[in-house]
Amino acid sequence: MENLIKELVTKMADDALILGHRNSEWTGLGPVMEEDIAFSSMAQDKIGHAWALYRMLQDMEGGQDPDQFAFLRPASEYKCCHLTEMPIGTYEFSLMRHFLFDHAETVRYSSLLESSFLPLRQLAQKVKGELKYHTLHADAWIIQLGKGGAESHEKMQAALDSCFPLAAGIFEPGPDDGGLSDVYPGEKVLQERWMENIYPVLTKAALNLPGEVTPAYGGRYGQHTPYLHALLEEMGEVFRQDPAAAW
Amino acid sequence: MTDSLDPRVNRLRLDNIDAPFTIEEGENWQAYEVFHQEKRGAHHEHVGCVHAPDPQMALIFAKEQFGRRKKCVNLWVVRSADILAFGLEDEDMFANNMEKTYRDASGFKVMEKINKFKGKP
Numbered sequence: 001m002e003n004l005i006k007e008l009v010t011k012m013a014d015d016a017l018i019l020g021h022r023n024s025e026w027t028g029l030g031p032v033m034e035e036d037i038a039f040s041s042m043a044q045d046k047i048g049h050a051w052a053l054y055r056m057l058q059d060m061e062g063g064q065d066p067d068q069f070a071f072l073r074p075a076s077e078y079k080c081c082h083l084t085e086m087p088i089g090t091y092e093f094s095l096m097r098h099f100l101f102d103h104a105e106t107v108r109y110s111s112l113l114e115s116s117f118l119p120l121r122q123l124a125q126k127v128k129g130e131l132k133y134h135t136l137h138a139d140a141w142i143i144q145l146g147k148g149g150a151e152s153h154e155k156m157q158a159a160l161d162s163c164f165p166l167a168a169g170i171f172e173p174g175p176d177d178g179g180l181s182d183v184y185p186g187e188k189v190l191q192e193r194w195m196e197n198i199y200p201v202l203t204k205a206a207l208n209l210p211g212e213v214t215p216a217y218g219g220r221y222g223q224h225t226p227y228l229h230a231l232l233e234e235m236g237e238v239f240r241q242d243p244a245a246a247w
Numbered sequence: 248m249t250d251s252l253d254p255r256v257n258r259l260r261l262d263n264i265d266a267p268f269t270i271e272e273g274e275n276w277q278a279y280e281v282f283h284q285e286k287r288g289a290h291h292e293h294v295g296c297v298h299a300p301d302p303q304m305a306l307i308f309a310k311e312q313f314g315r316r317k318k319c320v321n322l323w324v325v326r327s328a329d330i331l332a333f334g335l336e337d338e339d340m341f342a343n344n345m346e347k348t349y350r351d352a353s354g355f356k357v358m359e360k361i362n363k364f365k366g367k368p
Binding site: 029032033034035037038041042133136137140141144 | 253276297298299300301303304307308310311312315
């Protein structure tokens, strides 16, 4: 049971860390100053979620120091999904990823409000308000740009087409799935709730879900895109110079 | 073709500098004034402004611009253009004449009476 919870917490933490790092790559390059600040701030929130989850792992049997665990593992031991690993690409790609991912986070953390595992239940209570803002921000942009004329709509549709199969990989049935019914309802249920939440927004934005979708699976089992390796190299570069340094 | 790593440079359309410059619909954003409420029941106080394409986005931007440092429970945004103000040249209307200091609330000396009422020396 504890091992299954560790699987769950690790994949949640790795998703938050990797996407938080990716989104922070927009800092200073956002389309307008206000959006730059908002997007960077939300990236920081994600790093905060990752930190809380790594701390949770540390407190469990055989736990490691959060920094060491976050920065020094080989890529094959990360459990993030492929969606989070992709380069930032265009702004519409990053916005669409933010929209799909944060709605997934919202259904996941809402379900954890009733978890039998106290630390996750407490964290869910803590991040509720942040996620509410993240999805408010994402929904507003998706609708605004989906209806922002032909060129804008076309770009958003293309972003949805490329992000959606990747986002479906968030809900890859993992090693933890099925054995944790008291802790969280499982990926299949979360994916259904996620669809219920994103569909009305996409409809308002006049965007169509792609028909045939092959979910990007593998991340939950340590199989990653080459992009993750490059990201980890860069992210841990300073840390590895002196892993024992106090920050 | 200019192809910078910085998207802001690419957005300037420097590759076609001689073409007539047009502002497309939605490109010209509005300024919104932001009012910040520190606790429930307190006045909303003006803290600055944001640029946004519509009021909803203005509120979303204002939250990160002005709501995350000091304590905040609520924000208002108002389109700057909707604020009616006096002109700078009308400042003379506000000038106080010397002989009207009796209108100045700070002129009333009431602390003595209040302290007396409270029983202080």
